[in-house]
Amino acid sequence: MRDSAFTRSYAKPDHEEKPCKAFCPLKPSNNARSLGKKRSLELLLTGKLIDAKEAERIGLVNKVVPPEELDKAALELAEELASKSPIALQMGQTSFLCYVRYGIY
Numbered sequence: 001m002r003d004s005a006f007t008r009s010y011a012k013p014d015h016e017e018k019p020c021k022a023f024c025p026l027k028p029s030n031n032a033r034s035l036g037k038k039r040s041l042e043l044l045l046t047g048k049l050i051d052a053k054e055a056e057r058i059g060l061v062n063k064v065v066p067p068e069e070l071d072k073a074a075l076e077l078a079e080e081l082a083s084k085s086p087i088a089l090q091m092g093q094t095s096f097l098c099y100v101r102y103g104i105y
Helices: 028-034 036-045 052-057 067-082 088-099
Strands: 006-008 063-065
Touching: 028 036, 052 063, 063 067
Parallel strands: 006 063
Antiparallel strands: none
């Protein structure tokens, strides 16, 4: 599902979490919808690096998991979605994206 985002934490035992650039300046319109215009523009113009926990806190990613659990977490979400009605998922996603596009919340 392209509207979900996962990232992995780069924290290792006895090490500080490394910042990862979780913002993609190539798709600022997508980030503006996820983060809001002000936060998106700040990250775009400053090139500020944020860590995985901050990306989750501000809503840029859905979930932060350890690197070794990333594939498992994505597969679990995919399996959960696959167990649902495809028509209901398509209708729900289409409705949601229309609301987002036209600013109706």
